Amino acid sequence: MSRTLAVVAGAAALALSWWEGGLSRDQASAHWSVLSVIALVVVGAGVFGAGRQVMFSGAWARAPLSLRHHLAEDPGPSLAAAVWTLLVLAVIGWDLNSFVHQSHNLPTLSSLVGHVTASHVGRAAVFCGWIGLGGVLALGWRRR
Amino acid sequence: MTPGAVVWSVLAGALVLWGTFSGLRPDLPGPIALVRWFTRSWLGRALALCAWAGAGWHLFCQRP
8 A cells, every 4th residue: 555545544534533433323424434434344355355365264264273283383472372362262251241240340341442432532532443453454464 | 440340450451461561572472463363364354354343333333
């Protein structure tokens, strides 16, 4: 991506985020803007990613299963990956537990984020981060 | 502070500590490597994008 295009895309994302920050969850414009960003990112992933993935999906899905091989070859990174897995599963598990109990004493992750997105600046900042993450997931680290 | 908020604080602290430690060590996969791992194949990228889209819809269209 050229530098000019990147600057224009960044400025558009910032402007969209600021506009989105002023909306609420019940507004149709909030729904359409979120759906439009999702559609744009998914189409972008397909258009720019065709034939440029690093691995085939089958090999990617099977790779973590060779745990013994990974531990023997690269024990440090393998254990670090295990720690990441545990932390991510802990977050998902605790969020599910909080959701199932529906108790004021057990807030879900989204209810905590809801305190941030309740304000214009907070919603705009979280939306901007969300767009950025989507862009990275759609376009990042392609094989040249 | 509610018991749930305490657990969230502990999890957030663990994520920040581990993310900082692994991010500063070139021999360990840090938070960027974690995201990068999902983008190595179409399946991983599709799974990550589904989670991303669902989170966005929930946060901006269902939550205040």
